[in-house]
Amino acid sequence: MRRAARLDLPLLLPEVKDLRDACVARLMRLLERQEGVESVHVVEASAEPDGEPPHADGATRTAPSGPQLCLHYDPDRLTLTQVEAFAHAAGAGVTDRFAHMVIPFRAVGAEDEGRRIEDALRELRGVSAAVVNFAGQVVRVEFDRRRVDRALIEARLREVGAVPVAETVGQEGAPASAAAVEAGASAGVTSPAAPMSKSWSARNRTLAWSISSGALLVVGWALGRFTEAPSALALASFAAAYFFGARDLVGHFIADLRRGKFRFNIDLLMVVAAAGAAVLDAWLEGALLLFLFSLGHSLEKYALGRARRAIAALAELAPQSATVIRDGKELSVPISEVVRGDRVVIKPAERIPVDGAVREGNSAVNQAPITGESVPVDKAPGKPVFAGTVNGEGALVVEVTAAIGDRTLDRVIKLVSEAQTQKAPTQRFTDRFARIFVPIVLVADVLLIAIPPLLGVWTLEESFYRAMALLVAASPCALALGTPAAVLSGIAQAARKGVLIKGGAHLESLGAITVLALDKTGTITVGEPSVTDLRPTTGVSTDALLATAAAVEQRSQHPLAHAIIGAATSAGVAVPAARDLESVTGRGIRSTIAGVRVEVGRLLMFEERGAAVPAAVRTEVEELERAGRSTVAVLRGDEWLGVIGIADEPRADVRQTLDRLRATGIRRIVMLTGDNAGVGNAVGMEVGVDDVRAGLLPEDKVAAIKELEREGRVAMVGDGVNDAPALAHATVGIAMGGAGTAAALETADVALMGDDLGRLPFAIGLSRQARAIIRQNLIVSLAVIALLIVATTTGVIGIGPAVVVHEGSTLVVVGNALRLLVYRHASTG
Numbered sequence: 028m029r030r031a032a033r034l035d036l037p038l039l040l041p042e043v044k045d046l047r048d049a050c051v052a053r054l055m056r057l058l059e060r061q062e063g064v065e066s067v068h069v070v071e072a073s074a075e076p077d078g079e080p081p082h083a084d085g086a087t088r089t090a091p092s093g094p095q096l097c098l099h100y101d102p103d104r105l106t107l108t109q110v111e112a113f114a115h116a117a118g119a120g121v122t123d124r125f126a127h128m129v130i131p132f133r134a135v136g137a138e139d140e141g142r143r144i145e146d147a148l149r150e151l152r153g154v155s156a157a158v159v160n161f162a163g164q165v166v167r168v169e170f171d172r173r174r175v176d177r178a179l180i181e182a183r184l185r186e187v188g189a190v191p192v193a194e195t196v197g198q199e200g201a202p203a204s205a206a207a208v209e210a211g212a213s214a215g216v217t218s219p220a221a222p223m224s225k226s227w228s229a230r231n232r233t234l235a236w237s238i239s240s241g242a243l244l245v246v247g248w249a250l251g252r253f254t255e256a257p258s259a260l261a262l263a264s265f266a267a268a269y270f271f272g273a274r275d276l277v278g279h280f281i282a283d284l285r286r287g288k289f290r291f292n293i294d295l296l297m298v299v300a301a302a303g304a305a306v307l308d309a310w311l312e313g314a315l316l317l318f319l320f321s322l323g324h325s326l327e328k329y330a331l332g333r334a335r336r337a338i339a340a341l342a343e344l345a346p347q348s349a350t351v352i353r354d355g356k357e358l359s360v361p362i363s364e365v366v367r368g369d370r371v372v373i374k375p376a377e378r379i380p381v382d383g384a385v386r387e388g389n390s391a392v393n394q395a396p397i398t399g400e401s402v403p404v405d406k407a408p409g410k411p412v413f414a415g416t417v418n419g420e421g422a423l424v425v426e427v428t429a430a431i432g433d434r435t436l437d438r439v440i441k442l443v444s445e446a447q448t449q450k451a452p453t454q455r456f457t458d459r460f461a462r463i464f465v466p467i468v469l470v471a472d473v474l475l476i477a478i479p480p481l482l483g484v485w486t487l488e489e490s491f492y493r494a495m496a497l498l499v500a501a502s503p504c505a506l507a508l509g510t511p512a513a514v515l516s517g518i519a520q521a522a523r524k525g526v527l528i529k530g531g532a533h534l535e536s537l538g539a540i541t542v543l544a545l546d547k548t549g550t551i552t553v554g555e556p557s558v559t560d561l562r563p564t565t566g567v568s569t570d571a572l573l574a575t576a577a578a579v580e581q582r583s584q585h586p587l588a589h590a591i592i593g594a595a596t597s598a599g600v601a602v603p604a605a606r607d608l609e610s611v612t613g614r615g616i617r618s619t620i621a622g623v624r625v626e627v628g629r630l631l632m633f634e635e636r637g638a639a640v641p642a643a644v645r646t647e648v649e650e651l652e653r654a655g656r657s658t659v660a661v662l663r664g665d666e667w668l669g670v671i672g673i674a675d676e677p678r679a680d681v682r683q684t685l686d687r688l689r690a691t692g693i694r695r696i697v698m699l700t701g702d703n704a705g706v707g708n709a710v711g712m713e714v715g716v717d718d719v720r721a722g723l724l725p726e727d728k729v730a731a732i733k734e735l736e737r738e739g740r741v742a743m744v745g746d747g748v749n750d751a752p753a754l755a756h757a758t759v760g761i762a763m764g765g766a767g768t769a770a771a772l773e774t775a776d777v778a779l780m781g782d783d784l785g786r787l788p789f790a791i792g793l794s795r796q797a798r799a800i801i802r803q804n805l806i807v808s809l810a811v812i813a814l815l816i817v818a819t820t821t822g823v824i825g826i827g828p829a830v831v832v833h834e835g836s837t838l839v840v841v842g843n844a845l846r847l848l849v850y851r852h853a854s855t856g
């Protein structure tokens with residue numbers, strides 16, 4: 028059993044005293060709902076004796092300055108990145124005391140023994156989580172900088188035969204280094220040269236051993252069959268075949284013993300079976316077993332490596348150098364020297380090396396590599412561009428907003444590597460099954476050797492032979508590989524098509540979704556609303572209404588605020604200065620202009636504080652809402668200035684997308700909106716949702732999700748910024764526009780990189796297929812095990828055929844999983 032990891036998070040909270048509690052409570056709620064979190068509790072700084080840790084198992088450390096949040100979580104399911112993203116969403120920050128990084132490594136003779144590496148790292152004090160990517164080439168570690176550092180972790184990795192390949196960037200422990208270290212980690216993943224720099228035979232050492240074993244096996248067999256050579260020669264040949272065939276397995280076993288660990292695993296079953304065969308003088312079968320087993324291993328590793336390289340290929344997308352304008356001259360510099368603020372020239376048809384904002388030029392950029400959109404996106408000054416995408420026919424000058432390590436592309440690679448280490452529930456089941464099953468098989472085997480001869484049913488030799496065949500039959504190789512191989516390929520394929528799935532668990536749940544909840548603004552609609560109606564009250568000018576509203580909205584991020592400011596700008600009205608902004612979530616915004624309080628928002632905001640809304644204002648609001656407008660009312664002091672009507676367009680292809688979603692098996696599609704029912708129904712009708720719930724406050728959205736959850740598993744799609752609670756509550760939270768907003772990318776369970784619902788049918792279709800494949804693999808591997816157990820114990824088949832069927836089923840299962848790497852959704856690209 029794996030112990031839950033514990034984190035004590037010192038939180039950085041806004042200074043306001045009463046805000047503090049609200050934030051902590053909000054963060055705790057967000058975290059507690061998160062799958063993988065076992066418990067969350069606050070450890071007050073004052074409640075703690077000086078220097079005493081809040082838990083007996085904690086080590087001494089200096090007294091924290093603020094409230095600490097103690098989090099018990101399952102490192103297989105949740106990452107520190109996610110915890111931090113939630114903290115941000117709740118308005119808190121997390122100190123840089125905890126580091127998390129993805130370290131790529133080259134494994135020397137320990138390629139597929141991820142668990143051994145994980146255990147070795149977790150034994151280090153201060154390491155809260157260590158998870159190895161199943162393809163065995165990156166490890167994600169989370170640790171406390173005060174107790175351990177990257178150098179120690181890398182030293183430990185080397186001890187267990189895994190050589191880190193990333194260059195360490197930045198100084199461990201220095202506050203500013205967190206980003207740099209991470210950048211280093213992802214840069215390491217990014218550099219394709221590093222893991223490839225070994226010779227073929229070193230990279231394929233296990234394969235070479237396995238082939239030697241096979242060749243020696245054939246020699247031994249031929250010697251006995253066709254020649255008069257002394258049998259000692261054939262024996263020597265078989266013994267050598269054993270040596271090479273068992274080399275890898277025994278190597279791991281000894282390395283474990285050295286560290287005081289004894290493990291009942293599949294490898295052990297195989298070695299015991301082969302040794303038993305030798306005792307029975309069935310050298311040929313024993314050698315065949317070891318040869319096929321080691322060959323199978325190498326092939327699986329190669330196949331899984333393909334899934335992993337699918338992600339590394341993403342990194343290779345971005346060019347290694349950029350043309351930068353410095354002192355008016357164009358210079359080609361290595362990408363590592365490009366910094367934020369640099370201006371980079373992008374020639375026609377060139378791949379874009381950085382994330383940036385267009386400053387000069389117009390061009391259509393093919394963003395498929397990042398967002399999966401097949402149609403090029405027009406770029407004009409002010410628009411964002413992403414590293415890894417391909418410029419069209421125009422030249423662009425781009426101001427760098429994110430240099431290497433920080434680019435969307437780097438984030439995606441890092442998140443995907445992390446996601447591939449997060450286990451699916453089915454894998455947790457098979458892991459548990461294997462842990463119980465393997466010892467049972469060993470016991471059954473001993474009984475099989477002893478009991479039948481005692482009863483006089485079989486001879487000892489016969490019993491022994493069948494027992495060895497049973498070991499092969501019952502080893503759950505296919506079972507152990509089927510799920511992780513599917514998760515690895517599924518996540519890789521999704522990422523290649525602009526969908527980020529944050530782990531095996533989310534892949535499986537997304538495949539089981541039957542109910543879809545969609546946010547309106549920015550999800551179903553374009554999210555760029557504009558002012559359509561200005562209805563000032565009598566005696567107030569439209570300019571005054573607009574200018575006052577715009578003044579208050581200036582600091583708001585709400586789409587409605589953008590619309591009002593846009594209208595004020597194009598009308599050319601003078602916007603006064605506003606102070607003391609207070610935004611009332613889901614309701615509106617308050618501020619003061621020249622000492623007078625101004626409120627802009629929906630009627631509910633005024634009613635909640637007991638303000639009387641005049642009938643004239645109410646009538647205007649109702650009239651506009653019937654016409655399908657979003658409305659805000661404006662109150663200055665106690666003078667009502669009027670009502671503003673705003674409209675947003677539904678996205679062009681939402682209706683078709685919803686139809687395709689229904690075709691994938693979504694039974695119910697519901698729109699959740701904070702906006703009024705008039706707008707909600709108008710938009711809902713137009714795009715064809717099954718149900719509209721309007722006028723919802725953020726907490727109502729959570730309640731709506733809970734209610735929908737009774738009808739089936741619910742996915743909620745939103746922009747990921749102000750929908751965080753609803754997204755966290757749904758079975759699967761899906762954020763749109765992951766390429767544009769880092770928050771959306773990091774908080775959600777699934778992120779659509781493009782700002783477009785069109786990828787959703789693909790994502791759900793892929794997950795459904797992944798689920799189906801996981802289930803098929805489970806059935807095939809269990810059925811083969813059951814069949815082989817019966818066939819070997821009854822003596823229908825011997826060790827040789829058992830080995831062939833066993834290895835065959837393992838390869839079938841891996842091959843089945845790799846089908847996901849070529850998954851395409853009908854009618855998507």
Ligand SMILES: Nc1ncnc2c1ncn2[C@@H]1O[C@H](COP(=O)(O)OP(=O)(O)OP(=O)(O)O)[C@@H](O)[C@H]1O
Nearest residue numbers: 547548583585613614615628629658659700701702
């Ligand atoms: N900054 C703001 N300025 C003015 N009115 C606001 C503001 N924020 C919210 N409101 C009012 O509250 C209503 C609901 O806002 P909320 O943010 O919950 O929903 P929304 O984002 O407009 O729609 P959806 O829930 O579909 O995304 C808005 O229609 C508006 O009347």
Ligand SMILES: [Zn+2]
Nearest residue numbers: 082097098099
């Ligand atoms: Zn605790």
